[in-house]
Amino acid sequence: MCVGFGNLAFEAAAASFIPQEKIEFGQDTLGISGQVVENLLPDVEEIGVNPSIPEKLLRERFARLEKSIPLTYHKSSHDFVEYFIYKKASFTKSMMEKMPLFFPLFEKTLSKYGLPGELKYLSMIESGLNPKVISHARAGGLWQFMPATGREFGLYQDSYIDERFEPVKATEAACRYLKQLYNIFGDWELALASYNTGPGNIKRAMRRSRGTTFWTIYNALPRETRSYVPQYVAMNYMMNYGNDHGIYAENPEYQIPNDTIHVNGYIDLVAFCSNSGIDFQELGKLNPSITKTSLPDQTRDFVLRVPSVKYTYLVSNRSIIMDSCTRKLIAAAMMIAMADSCRTDSLGKNAAFPYAYVSNDQEYDDEASTVTVNRTRKSSHTVRRGETLNSISKKYGVQIADLKRWNHIRRSSIMKGQRLVIMKEVKEVVTSASRLAVAEKPKREPAKSHRVKMRYHTVQQGDTLWTISQRYGLPLNHLKKANRIRGNEIKPGQKLIISS
Incomplete structure (x- = not known):
């Protein structure tokens, strides 16, 4: 992205997933390091000399898919469709399998900014939906931000943290940037092209060619940018019609259910995983913005995602676990919260009890010394005759998209007798006594026994x-x-x- 160094998804496809070089961010790295992909963009003029797919069919389907962003039929877009079908079917299949992992986030954020939902396909062209990928020019993440552009849009970067790799924050930044580009050109094809090569290069091409649309400035654009919009069109088509060409998602990927921990101060993540029973690679997938195996002393309010399946064990053994991976001389407070929490209100006012529970929607009462914590509970619903996803979602007050995601449903049809998973938030009240009991084991057993x-x-x-x-x-x-x-x-x- 951004000044012409994106297009990593197609580079990866052209390279047939070539061995990807690891970039060292320091002595140690967490999980999968940033990965470099060679710029091996194919010569589109030599692809599809004798097209196998009828032009009429593609024109009809492009028109059927077109919403806010034009899906213009062009020889190069036809060529890329056939490329993704016949030469890089494995790449296309991989993108289909990763859609459930990232598309709910993309759709939610695009809707928040009032942007076309079909922009979700752009990240496939940029990064191949790999949040840790990095180009030789140092553009990184799902949306391929250059370091300076990332900082401009609020993505923090240092030796330990690179928020270009954090899906939620990077997607927010990409939406703001795409909206800015559309406001400049008032044309989505030009906005997409400028996302690849930068608005300055697009304006220069417009001056040289005296054109006002992507296709009238096509020949004045850099070669990579000429291919960028056709690739987007082809990827949009493949994600909607890939099954018609015999390409299916066999192993779809989904988000690992997770809770969050707010970290303040130093933490050794290897020791943390070892003592909490969390798989180190899994922690890396949940926290792609971390580039080392530890967080430094100056860490403040860092939201660390952990697998929900380990939550109970983590809470029950928090003192032992945290003593093993933090520096005792540093006031490193760790706050447990549910997933998507983005705020920490420290309850650890007494230095003897540095750990406390918090929640995104917590209610704290100083006098009663209680905290109301939101937890997600899993229940089930058996489909009755005449029920639809829409009626069930209204009954439980949840989104249809969430209902489909929880139950791995691709379409909208459900059957009588089918059991559906329902995730609902419930409130739990934690008293000061229970918080302190978790924070520190009493030195002496109480005289009276407790039920x-x-x-x-x-x-x-x-x-x-x-x-x-x-x-x-x-x-x-x-x-x-x-x-x-x-x-x-x-x-x-x-x-x-x-x-x-």
Whole structure:
């Protein structure tokens, strides 16, 4: 993107996913390092000399797909359609599989800024939907921001953090930039071209050619930019008609359910993963903006995403875990919150208790010393005769898009008897006593015994001890010991203790 160094998705396609060089951001890196892709844009004039797909068919389908952004039929767009079908079917398939991972975010953010929803296909051309990819010119992330342009649009970058790799913030920045470009040219094809090569180059091409549209300045544009808009058109087509050409998403990818931790101060992420049972590579996927294996002393209010399946274990063992990966001489407060939380209100006013629960929509009462925390609960709904996704979404007060995402539904049809997953937010009240009990183990046992409320799980058909332990973030041996189970056999209807 931005001054002509984007187009990484197509570079990756042309390179047939060539081995990608790792960029070192320091001594250590977290997860997958930034990846460099060679600029191997093919010669589009030599593709599709004898087209296999009828021109009439493509013209009809382009017209059917066209919404706010023109999908102009041109020889080069026809060539790229055939390229993605016959030469790079594996790349096309990969893009189909990654759509569920990023498109809900793209659609939500584009709608927020009043931009055409079909702009979501642009990131496929820019980065191949790889949030860690980086070009030789140092453009990085899903939307391929150059370092200076990224900073201009509020994407923070230092030796430890690069927000160009953070999907939510990078998408926000891309929407602001695309809106700015459209306001300059008043034409979406020119705005897309300027996203690739920069508005200055587009204006110079307009002066040289005396043209006012992308196709009238086509021959005055850099070669890469001439191919950019046709690639976008072709990718839009492939994501909607790829199945008609025998290309299917066999292994769609979805967001890992996650909660968030607010980190202040130094944290060793390798030790954190080791002691919390979190897979280090999984932490890297959830936090692509982190470029090293630790966060520095000066870290303030960094939102670290962790797998939800580890949440209970993390809370139950927080003191031990944090002692293992933070520096005791530094007031490094870690705040637990649900996913999408973007604010930290520290409750750790007493230095002896640096850890506290918070939530995005928390209610804190100083006198009662309680916090109301929003948690996401999973339930199910069995489809009845006559019900639709629309009626079910209204019944539970959720979005149709979320309902489809939770249940991996591509289309809008559902069947009677089908069980659907419903995710709902519920409020939990945490008292000061329970917060302090988690923050620090008392030095002495209280004189009076306290009644402990037990939590149970009722075994469902298909449940195993392992799946139950993963669901609640409990070590398998602890689960078996608490329930006095010697083997691995459990039965539907059986009640298991999951906490005490």
